[in-house]
Amino acid sequence: MNNDTMQLWIDSFLQCLAGLPLTLGLTFVSLMIGGMMALPLSVMHSRKTTWSAKWVRMFAFFFTGTPLLVQLYIFYDGVGSMDWVQNLMEVPGFNFLREGYFWVLLGLIFNTAAYTTIILSGAIRNTENGEVEAGRAYGLSAAQVMRHIILPSSLRRALPAYSNEVILMVQATALASSFTLYEITGQAHRFDSTNYQPFVAYVPAAILYLLITFVLVQAFKALERKYLAHLKPRAH
């Protein structure tokens, strides 16, 4: 490999690296807000018949039943071009509505909120009845049982499924590159369009994603060892 090629690879890698903070930032913010939304939503979702459960079910059905890309188009092109939103953009302080960031984040947040709701509500419904009965026997109210017993236990048991969701969210942020955001994929795309070297542009991006995935897998393994220790098969 001659010097020029080497330099090209280094440039490409550095440019992808410049997109890393945005990739991590988008993932982190959407997971945080989406996760906070999912907590009350999953409690409603786990109830079978209430009207709020029906609405949450519709929400989850829509956001897990359609591609994220379509959801992003709905927010960015669709909602973003509505008259009242266009008017709102003119109002000082609402400039952020012009940028891709806001709409992409909105899409990512709703998407992860829906998937997390389903994961969590599954864990809530699988709570051992004995745990709930023990709480009631101690005189806890239904809300206290939810707060002190069902939720802590469900959050732990949801960990393996949630780790998948986190990794899929990192990968989902790649779609932001179609909405003028320069995260890892966006930077790689930019490098390709200036240098016409698709391999040199996208291989470093792929390696970065692999590294993020690897770190996350290890981190979640450690978390599971800590929080799911009580569920490990015991030696007799």
Added chain:
Amino acid sequence: METLNLVAQYLPRLLYGAFLTLMVAVISFVLSFIVGMVMAQMRLSRLAWVRWLASAYSSVLRGVPELVWMLLLFYGIQMWLNQWIEFFGFGQIDINPFTAGVLVLTLIYGAYFTETIRGAIMAIPSGQLEAGIAYGMNKWQVFKRITFPLMMRFALPGIQNNWLALSKATAVVSIIGLEDVVRVAQQAGIVEHRSLLFNFLSAVVFLFLTVGSIALFRYLDRTYRKGIVEVRYE
């Protein structure tokens, strides 16, 4: 009324787009299932290097976003192929987005199927397979008559998940230019200044696909559950 006319005007293109989406999804599904079967056998091989190869394949393919694979293969392979062809003095080749999309989705979801099928094969009680061997069946017969039908019951929930994820992942092929329902709708939305309406229509196509698939899988589940006595709780 005006809205209805507008939708009617685009309906043939939207329907053809939906057909392309379904084709990409179904072809990639069948191919990735086959890839997954082969790779799952490799992951359960007695040879360490074969196991390592299959597990490297599945980790690398699942660790990178679909879009990045798509761009890498679509633009990368195209350029690489054309450099070779130029070298031999032929003209240009264009890989079309359809082929590139099917190829990438097959490779990625092949990796997901590897894990699903491996888990399902491992869930089969080994006595079942030993019984087959004891009857004098050869490896292929054991696979066809015992491993495969028994495995399907354990694999079905995973297969359903993979299929649902795969059918939604076809949307990404629109970014490299396939005129699927997502792209037709998005562009119609921009041209007609009705983005909310048109993108919502493509969302509805996927919702129908999801509902239809769930019904189909419920039927398959009953088929592969034949002869299984369920423990009933409550």
